Amino acid sequence: MDVPETRERPTPVPGPGPYPAAPPLPRGPLETERLVLRPWQEEDIPAVHQICQDPDIQRWTTIPTPYEVGDAEWFVREFTPKGFADGDEATFAAVVKATGQIAGAIGIGGIAKHTEGRGVRTAEIGYWANPETRGRGYVTEAVREVVRWGFEELRLERVTWQAFEGNTASRRVVEKVGFTVVGLQRGSHEHRGRRVDMWLADVLPGELR
Numbered sequence: 475m476d477v478p479e480t481r482e483r484p485t486p487v488p489g490p491g492p493y494p495a496a497p498p499l500p501r502g503p504l505e506t507e508r509l510v511l512r513p514w515q516e517e518d519i520p521a522v523h524q525i526c527q528d529p530d531i532q533r534w535t536t537i538p539t540p541y542e543v544g545d546a547e548w549f550v551r552e553f554t555p556k557g558f559a560d561g562d563e564a565t566f567a568a569v570v571k572a573t574g575q576i577a578g579a580i581g582i583g584g585i586a587k588h589t590e591g592r593g594v595r596t597a598e599i600g601y602w603a604n605p606e607t608r609g610r611g612y613v614t615e616a617v618r619e620v621v622r623w624g625f626e627e628l629r630l631e632r633v634t635w636q637a638f639e640g641n642t643a644s645r646r647v648v649e650k651v652g653f654t655v656v657g658l659q660r661g662s663h664e665h666r667g668r669r670v671d672m673w674l675a676d677v678l679p680g681e682l683r
Contacts, residue, residue, distance in 0.1 A: 496561030511566040577612035652683040
């Protein structure tokens, strides 16, 4: 349930960013057998606010704590549309076809940042799961589809995943869809005032299951 797209609000930096402008990303929707993956909408704000009260999401992601309505508004109205428009981050709502319930958030992004200096078009996957729909395989289904879309539509050549050590639920998801855990990044991040270790995994075209 590691979700880069729900990080704390960034401090604005004046002037252009360090990466070249990219064309806007396609907004879908994408479909799987049980899910529609679509951009976030205004009417999703109450659900995002409620879901992000979950202790596990607050433990394993970098969302603000406490998570206020204004944070959900920023996520839906500002962060996710900007990611598509800038061509750097696509963050989808995973919606259950049968019920209309939000099963989770799936984001793939950081394309310019992760590609810079490598010569390999790379992005990072992140996600969280609605506690009311966990255990049904929805997030695994959604992650598989978004990574497939990234390879086929965005021409990605590598997708990475990071999570705080101990987040076994998130690790199970990526291992099911074909990621290989390649190492432990010791003391690589700061989270809520303390340094933590991060698992790192990746998947290449042809390895997705």
